[in-house]
Amino acid sequence: MDIKIKTALISVSDKTGVAEFAKELSEMGVRIISTGGTAKKIQQAGVDVVSIDSVTGFPEMMNGRVKTLHPIIHGGLLGLRDNDEHTAAMSEHGIDPIDLVCVNLYPFENTVAKEDCTLEDAIENIDIGGPSMVRSASKNYKFVTVVTNPSDYGEIISQMKQNSGSTTFPLRERLAREAFALTAGYDAAISKYLSGRAEERFPKKVSIPVEKVKDLRYGENPHQQAAFYRASDSKEVCVANAEIIEGGEKDISFNNLLDANAAFELVKEFDVPAAVVVKHLNPCGCSFDEDIKEAYRKAYLGDVVSAFGGIIALNRPVDRELAEVIMESYSRFGKENGASGFFAEVIIAPYYEQDALETIRTLKGWGKRVRLLKTGEVSRENINESEYDVRCITGGLLLQQRDLIGWEPELITYPTKLKPTDAQMEDLKMAWICAKHVKSNTITLVNGRRLVGCGAGQMNRVESGLIAFKNAGTLAQGAALGSDAFFPFPDNVENAAQAGVKCIVQPGGSKKDDEVIAKADELGIAMIFTSKRHFRH
Numbered sequence: 001m002d003i004k005i006k007t008a009l010i011s012v013s014d015k016t017g018v019a020e021f022a023k024e025l026s027e028m029g030v031r032i033i034s035t036g037g038t039a040k041k042i043q044q045a046g047v048d049v050v051s052i053d054s055v056t057g058f059p060e061m062m063n064g065r066v067k068t069l070h071p072i073i074h075g076g077l078l079g080l081r082d083n084d085e086h087t088a089a090m091s092e093h094g095i096d097p098i099d100l101v102c103v104n105l106y107p108f109e110n111t112v113a114k115e116d117c118t119l120e121d122a123i124e125n126i127d128i129g130g131p132s133m134v135r136s137a138s139k140n141y142k143f144v145t146v147v148t149n150p151s152d153y154g155e156i157i158s159q160m161k162q163n164s165g166s167t168t169f170p171l172r173e174r175l176a177r178e179a180f181a182l183t184a185g186y187d188a189a190i191s192k193y194l195s196g197r198a199e200e201r202f203p204k205k206v207s208i209p210v211e212k213v214k215d216l217r218y219g220e221n222p223h224q225q226a227a228f229y230r231a232s233d234s235k236e237v238c239v240a241n242a243e244i245i246e247g248g249e250k251d252i253s254f255n256n257l258l259d260a261n262a263a264f265e266l267v268k269e270f271d272v273p274a275a276v277v278v279k280h281l282n283p284c285g286c287s288f289d290e291d292i293k294e295a296y297r298k299a300y301l302g303d304v305v306s307a308f309g310g311i312i313a314l315n316r317p318v319d320r321e322l323a324e325v326i327m328e329s330y331s332r333f334g335k336e337n338g339a340s341g342f343f344a345e346v347i348i349a350p351y352y353e354q355d356a357l358e359t360i361r362t363l364k365g366w367g368k369r370v371r372l373l374k375t376g377e378v379s380r381e382n383i384n385e386s387e388y389d390v391r392c393i394t395g396g397l398l399l400q401q402r403d404l405i406g407w408e409p410e411l412i413t414y415p416t417k418l419k420p421t422d423a424q425m426e427d428l429k430m431a432w433i434c435a436k437h438v439k440s441n442t443i444t445l446v447n448g449r450r451l452v453g454c455g456a457g458q459m460n461r462v463e464s465g466l467i468a469f470k471n472a473g474t475l476a477q478g479a480a481l482g483s484d485a486f487f488p489f490p491d492n493v494e495n496a497a498q499a500g501v502k503c504i505v506q507p508g509g510s511k512k513d514d515e516v517i518a519k520a521d522e523l524g525i526a527m528i529f530t531s532k533r534h535f536r537h
């Protein structure tokens with residue numbers, strides 16, 4: 001059913017485009033009621049406005065806490081136009097129908113995101129009258145149009161123009177659906193803020209406010225539908241907040257985003273220039289160096305076979321020279337090292353110089369297919385420590401704190417007779433950081449600031465070790481080994497020594513630590529304990 005808009009109530013915090021919207025409505029003969037600041041803005045554009053207090057007969061009061069909360073307003077929104085009892089009540093109490101409500105809410109999320117936000121600021125920015133009107137109008141969308149987003153103004157005006165000043169049922173239904181999602185998200189943000197203040201990490205009911213970024217072509221597999229959402233309050237430099245500056249011929253996929261996240265979270269751990277190549281959530285290459293091009297080259301050479309179709313993450317900007325090295329790795333020196341050509345799914349970096357973009361785009365074959373994500377400068381600021389790490393089980397969710405612990409020198413102990421050299425410590429640190437980002441059971445091997453072997457996701461640690469040694473080949477000689485959890489038996493130490501490993505980092509804490517340490521001493525291996533483990537299930 002089409003409903004002609006005769007009266008509109010406009011009350012917005014974000015006043016973008018509101019004067020123009022009101023003007024268009026007014027030119028179509030719509031009577032406009034409005035609250036303090038909004039009325040002023042609309043009047044300044046030369047549009048006639050009826051003030052809210054002249055409609056309710058009450059002044060706006062208590063610093064705006066009470067202005068639209070009145071039966072004259074809510075009756076006008078909620079009254080069913082096709083119900084005799086409702087229309088009789090409306091005429092008995094002098095309630096005029098309100099056909100359109102345009103509201104956006106006090107900026108609660110932006111307010112609490114500010115560092116100097118006090119509890120008082122937060123509380124004052126909890127909008128009550130706005131969501132009440134939005135909910136009243138949305139409940140009655142059979143008759144009432146609710147507008148909560150300035151991006152909808154244009155569509156509403158053009159529909160009214162084409163439709164003798166009326167809106168259609170499907171449009172009103174869509175707007176009401178979005179309006180209820182808005183108020184639900186708004187309350188979720190308030191609840192999250194208050195739980196955070198009370199340091200109540202796991203409240204009885206949890207709503208996580210997220211916003212849709214885009215629909216995805218499909219999920220993990222083509223028969224699964226999927227979409228990408230971002231946490232509304234996240235300011236972190238991360239994949240979810242990255243700009244997709246090049247979508248590739250096929251849009252970025254569900255698996256691309258997962259892999260890009262895995263790659264970027266690892267590269268973020270390094271302050272020095274670093275590069276990571278990820279396949280199926282695990283790094284197949286990782287390296288750091290004073291020069292980002294060298295870091296990239298060594299990361300790529302970590303496993304040229306797996307790098308095909310991989311995700312490349314860099315913690316420094318991509319200039320033309322780096323773009324050329326990336327291109328070359330997958331053509332010339334890739335082939336020299338056994339790769340069969342190149343295709344990278346995604347490159348993710350702080351930003352790209354213009355000529356780097358041209359270099360990438362002009363490359364025949366994959367240049368057009370790669371998706372480029374721009375994150376902005378990598379920094380540890382804005383890391384959201386209270387954000388949940390969410391995992392799904394059928395019918396439920398598991399929430400935990402994020403694993404934000406990295407290399408903690410003050411907790412490290414040195415139980416073996418041999419102690420690592422400074423150069424070995426550098427590789428041990430990298431082996432440990434890489435192990436944190438690999439699916440358990442994990443064994444990583446690092447040699448000369450480069451990940452040379454990685455055993456991921458095996459059901460026993462010995463098998464992970466054997467895979468890592470095989471990956472590394474002769475580069476296992478002199479390598480540093482990282483294990484995400486303790487060695488239950490000395491067998492991994494024996495295998496490591498046989499492969500030529502010279503130093504090991506692991507959490508320690510096994511019942512058989514004594515035997516493991518004795519084996520390392522016997523085989524001339526320097527081993528350190530971190531005291532923390534990094535399972536990644």
Ligand SMILES: NC(=O)c1ncn([C@@H]2O[C@H](COP(=O)(O)O)[C@@H](O)[C@H]2O)c1NC=O
Nearest residue numbers: 013035036037038065067068069128129130
């Ligand atoms: N208290 C009320 O009755 C009330 N009615 C509308 N508001 C909000 O006041 C804001 C607009 O205020 P103004 O027009 O004065 O700039 C909007 O965000 C709207 O959601 C209210 N404010 C908060 O609850």
